[in-house]
Amino acid sequence: MKWIYVSIIAIFSTFFLAGCSQVDPVPEQESPEGNLPIQTIHALGDSLTAGYQLPLQDSYPHQLEKKLKDEGYRVKVLNGWISWDTSEGLAKRVDRQLADAKKGDLAILVIWANDGLRGLPLDQLHDNFQEIIGKIKEKELNLIVWGMQIPTNNSPQYRAEFKSIYDDFCQENEWNNAVSCLDFFLDGVAWNPWLNLPDGIHPTKEGYAIIVENLLPLVKNFLTTK
Secondary structure, three states: OHHHHHHHHHHOOHHHHHOOOOOOOOOOOOOOOOOOOOEEEEEEEOHHHHOOOOOHHHOHHHHHHHHHHHOOOOEEEEEEEOOOOOHHHHHHHHHHHOOOOOOOOEEEEEOOHHHHHHOOOHHHHHHHHHHHHHHHHHOOOEEEEEOOOOOOOOOHHHHHHHHHHHHHHHHHOOOOOOEEEEOOOOOOOOOOHHHEOOOOOOEOHHHHHHHHHHHHHHHHHOOOOO
16 A cells, blocks of 8 residues: 555656745744753755645644643754755755754754655665765764655665665664664655645645654654753
């Protein structure tokens, strides 16, 4: 059943292109009272991070920030997105994106979907991914990497090798307390028409709420102030 969804991705791939291209912060919210420092979370990605066709407050970064603040955490989540972006695009902009990042901040990386849609050569994907990861490590940030499934119109070998880039990274870094991996960004949301927009790709507000619940336990592992 999962590959039914990713086949739909191939059909509706133009919807990724339709989104605007920019980098926006989550609108500032009032912080909980207290003198502890505010921790920053950098959400890096494409239209899935942006909250395509939704108000900014419905995107997963904004919902994540609100959820954490409601639980008493002092956080700011920056929504760093460019619709239709790829690993190559993020590799070029990640330095600028993280210019103000501080040691111990958290980065959340979701940048796989459009590479798969375009059938990006795997050696290039590997190099782009390593460049992104290297720059995040240079900043001494904590990191959550979120996987993605790709269309069945790619060959089985391509799909397997595509996934192995993510799997190998996670296996190599499973010992590292600064890195966590989640297998599928749309887990519990994909293939459900009630949780996705009519394009069958991008989540609704309710879909993003499930994504936030999936993410929340890992994020809390990296938060030290409350």
